[in-house]
Every structure is written in structure tokens, then in C-alpha cells.
Amino acid sequence: MSAVAVRTRLRDPATGLWAAAGACWLLSGWLVLAGGHHHGAAVPTPGPFLLAWLVMVGAMMLPTVVPLVRLFAHVRARAPQPGGALPALLGGYLAVWTVVAGLAFVVALGVAAATGAAPWVAARTEVPLGLAIVLAGAFQFSRLKEACLRACRSPATVLRREYRRGPAGAARLGVRHGVSCVGCCWALMLVMVVTGAAGLLWMLGLTAVMVLEKTSRYGPRLVPVVGTGLLVLGGALLIAGVARPA
Secondary structure (H helix, E strand, O other): OOHHHHHHHHHOHHHHHHHHHHHHHHHHHHHHHHOOOOOOOOOOOHHHHHHHHHHHHHHHHHHHHHHHHHHHHHHHHOOOOOOOHHHHHHHHHHHHHHHHHHHHHHHHHHHHHHHHHOHHHHOOOHHHHHHHHHHHHHHOOOHHHHHHHHHHHOHHHHHHHHOOOHHHHHHHHHHHHHHHHHHHHHHHHHHHHHHOOOOHHHHHHHHHHHHHHHHOOOHHHHHHHHHHHHHHHHHHHHHHHHHOOO
16 A cells, blocks of 8 residues: 555544544443443443443444545535534534433433333333334334435535534534434434343444445335334334243
């Protein structure tokens, strides 16, 4: 590889994003092994929950924002004084997911309370998980999901409509894109809240789904397939949980 190609790759903002996502995956694995990445039935506490949530978002969401960041960096390179805009963009994006962390914390508290108050549910963890998966599957077919995915798949359109110079404009763009991203992925992330990230396999599978839905040309075909699969899986878990003898 030539020196010019190496410098170009190092300047590619996607390099930093993929490195950050990889670090978040490693940290997620460490949190799981250390027992510090709990949602689900365990009663969560705000600090560890927020840390685990942001690490999970970094692992699962940063790969999906690569197309917008690359295009934004290309546009900003032509503008005067481009410094600070890219961090502001990512800061606005992550700020949205930090706000969502508060809602996820409330959901996790509700799941823990319901499990603790209802021995029947505590003995049948398939039931809350099945409900979350069925909800995620049904949302795959919603108009809101389709509209948010269109925004995420068209970063050039988003830039033409929302781009403003300066860090403030970049932060605003990051917030708007973050809202679209939440609109696409909230139901899938709910599955992670309910599972308690028992595993990295759930994270890996859902990350692959979200990346392909947003960035692949096969994304529109994948959405209903994933929705159908989630409905079948969630339904099977519900039936298994309800049918289990007391």
C-alpha cells in the first residue's frame, strides 16, 4: 500500500469509528464476564446502567453512522475552519442515545419490579423476552420504521436538508440523525434491555441487522424477513413460557 493510500485511510473518519466500536465490543465482553452489564431481572442502578448502555450503543450504533460521518467529513473539508464540527456531530448523536438511556432505565426498573413481584414471571423469563421480541417484530412492519429507515439510508438527503456550518449546526444534524436512528432501532434495543445483554450473541445479531437495514442495498428486503423471524421466535418463547407447568 502506498504512503498516500495509508494517509488517506488514516484520515477516513470511519477508521476512528470502527476502532471505537471495536473497543466498545471488547468492553462489553469484559462487562458481561465481570457481571457488570445487567438489565433484565436484576434491579439496575443508574451509574452502571448508563455506562453499560453507552458502551452498548457505541458497539451497536457507531457502525451504522459511518456513511453519514464520511459524507459529512467530505463536505466539511471544503468549508472554512472545519475543526470541531465532526466531534459536535457525534456528540449530538450520542446525546440522543443518552436521553434514551433514561427511558431504558425506567423500562429496566419496570421489568425488574414485575419479575420480583410476580413469581410466575420470574420462573418464566421467556415471557417478557417473548413480548419484547414480538413487539420488535411487529414494529418492523410499521410506517414509522419505514420512514426512519429512509432517513438513515439517505445521508446525502439529510445533509442537503439539515446541513449548517459550524459546530452548532453539526450538533443539530447529529441530534436529528440520532432521532431517526432511535426511530429505527428502539424496538430492537428494547430486546437488549429485557435480555440484560445475556449475551454478546444477541448484540452481535441485532447489530448485524441494524447495519444491514441501514446501509445495505438489501436492507428493504431484509426488514420484513427480520420482522417475520422475530414474530415467530417471540411467539414460540411466549407459548413455551405460558405452557410450562407451574
